Amino acid sequence: MKFIHGSDIQCGLREISPIQIAVAYVGIDWKAYIVPEKLQDIVVSPTVGTNPAAIVEIAEAIGWEHVHFLDNLHAKIYLGEHSAAVGSFNLTANGLSAEGLQEAGFLVEDARTLLELRARVDDYRQQAAMAYPTTSAKLARLAELRALWDRAIKQGVIRNDARATALDAYRPVSGDEIYVCWGLGNIAYTDQIVSPGTVKNSMSFLESDMVRSDRWILCWTSTSSGHPDKRYHPYWLHIDEVVEGGAQEVPYTKVAVERTGRAELSPPFEITDAARNALYAVLNSGEFPEFLDHHETWSVEPTLPRLPAFLRAMSEAARRTTVSPPESDEALVHEFDARIREAMDISLSKKYVKTTIDGLLKKYSPVILAKRLVKPNSDIRSGLKSLAKHGALHLSFESIMLETCFASLFNKNDLDCARFNLREADPSYRPPLA
Structure with a gap:
């Protein structure tokens, strides 16, 4: 058994090349501290402290069947084929960079101790299987974590360490993670909107629309025909709160509000030229009429079941734009x-x-x-x-x-x-x- 601390921890983990991990938190830089290709299985706490984007990356690398959620997990165990590390360090930059928290632990090579550690990780995995037995259950929890993570960043509780994401790298984990809506122009607020001077942006909906806070809206401008107006660039709106009866424009009286004076969030994906063109191409394709502004009364509800297919179509359109020669x-x-x-x-x-x-x-x-x-x-x-x-x-x-x-x-x-x-x-x- 060898005591490790500071920068020794990084070196130790590289030597171990963990194939199984049980750890409370995982950060966006997880790949920098282990050999990603070696990882086979991980148990992690899906609570604020774990970056949801890191979970998506790990699941893509090893499969959701090898990613396990255990809410109250606080242990930090890294198991390799012939050795292990145990200590206070999470799989995060804060825990492993030697520039954040003061962490310490031990490298273990004793065969008996390794068997005990493997048994402990197996037990965590069994508990996790009972808590979140299906991929759907894990995705539902991850969707909640994404909302909590964004809220914590907005309130300054945690630092935003997210990187810009391209459309083809975006992986939605719930059906209502984002809404795709055309703008209704300037909104006349009622007195239900508190401190209207702090409203950065807003969008109005039907009172019956199940619009939720801590979600994103991909906003686009409509022409009189109901199709996108290419003169204007689409934009993101993050919903900080939803106010019933907040707008005077009947029947669109429910208002999704984004406030000023809060920490900036990274949107689900960047609206590059390719993403914008893909959005407009899909809206104009005729395959998704639910999203267009040609209904007597428009509602976001019919668009929600169609969002996964809509986003897939956008990604495919963006890829075609990328690989095909530019327009002459x-x-x-x-x-x-x-x-x-x-x-x-x-x-x-x-x-x-x-x-x-x-x-x-x-x-x-x-x-x-x-x-x-x-x-x-x-x-x-x-x-x-x-x-x-x-x-x-x-x-x-x-x-x-x-x-x-x-x-x-x-x-x-x-x-x-x-x-x-x-x-x-x-x-x-x-x-x-x-």
Whole structure:
């Protein structure tokens, strides 16, 4: 038996190469302290202190049948083939980095003691099998732990050690872990909303919708047709609280609220260009009508059973985008042409702009015309002011140029001029992200 402490613990665990572990807490850096490929079985406490993302990683590596939950586990036992470590150290950076807590323990090679330790770990595993006998039971507990973990971070109880997650690496563990919803615009609150000045973001629902706190909403903007408006970037909203009767817009009076002044959380996955495009592709696919804004009264409830399939479809769409060649400039130019001509047809029919624009479009392609017209102090600004007057700046060359999907057709000066012109026409107008 050898006494170990500080940095000796890391060295000892590497020498042991644990194949079985019984430990209270597991952190996001668990792979740094053991040989992941050697691990066969683990018993862990699914309570705050264990990072839920680490549990998902371990389950993917060794299978859920080899991950066991025991709520009141406090032991720390690391079993290798010929030796073991026992002590105060959890499988976390705080316990093993030698820069956090002061930890100590023993390395064991005595055959009899190893048999006793294996028997003890077997007993923990049997208790865990009674507490959480199925993968479904483990996933349900993990979903609760994720909510508790996020709440603890928001309240400053624990440090956020999460890493950014890509869409294809995201693994949901419950059916209502996130909601995918279109935004209802600005919400007029009732006096049920306490301290409205601290509301960072909000979303309203039917009173009958079973929306829960400590969940995430993937928010997107809808067009009049009910499909996503690609001019606007989707965003995440974390639900800190749910307030019944919090909004004046009947029937959408239940409000999910995110507050200011709380620690930042890492969202379920990053909304990269690939994730955004995948979201819009799935919403436009026709396979998930429950999510679209074309119902007389929209409810989140019908979307919940469809969420696993929806997220799988998003991941597949993102992977196709990643592995396929990027859209050619020619195809992008063609799409920009179509968008501009559609916008100008509407503007001309409503007399927002002069008919001279029609002649210019016959003479120049929309991309070339945009570069010629969108300049400081150019003649287009009279048309832009007219669009602003009628609340139709989204039909302008400038606004369409700034749509994320078209920004690559223009240089920085073109886009800066577009933003400048829009601010001049209407300082309150929020252009699309580019």
